[in-house]
Amino acid sequence: MNYNVCVRKSIEYINNNLDKKIGLEDIAGRVFMSKFHFHRIFHAVTGKSVAEYIRERRLEEAAKELVNTDSKIVDIALKYQFSSQESFTKAFKRLYGTPPGKFRKNLNNGIAFMAA
Template sequence: MNYDACIKKSIEYIELNLMQKIELKDIADNVFLSKYHFHRVFHSVVGEPVAEYIRRRRLMESANELLNTDDKIVDIAFKYQFSSQEVFSKAFKRLYGISPREFRRNGNNISIMTSKNKITSQLSMAA
């Protein structure tokens, strides 16, 4: 069975809800699959677990905000559903190798290509 449409729809749901709490059950219900089956399909097609995908997308959006706004780092952290600035900073540094403060101060410009577009293009090529 081809799950490309389910994955595209689930990614759209995630993208629209990055600033809200996202439950696996809600995404799975949105594409009419069980949580267990959806997680397996998503991981197989996208190449990473749903929670990792969501965390990475939130970090990518927050990196964009660090570069393009003067919002406080703690406000950006809470906006993207991180429980504290420390949790956000650790996750940010793990992904980008630099703290959010250093990232903003140095004006480092990273490639902030949305994973949604990357996955969509991968699915189109597979069709």
């Protein structure tokens, strides 16, 4: 199987399961590779580790929810598999440069996250 196809299939699986626990072994098994080989291939193709990709995608979806819903920040954090609001806020701030509450209040952020 072509490595690009494997990575594309794994990304599709990840994107469809962002609100569930996703293990490297589970993803690698879906494309019939060992987790070690899959991780090397994924990083070579995407330039990111599997964990980094998953974290960034979860934060992107969380940012969309912050802008498009009135859900509590803690509920969004838990939905996207963060262990606490604090860990979510730390990761969110690292990626977006601002905490989630402030991000939600800044209407300019919504331009990139308008509901489809």
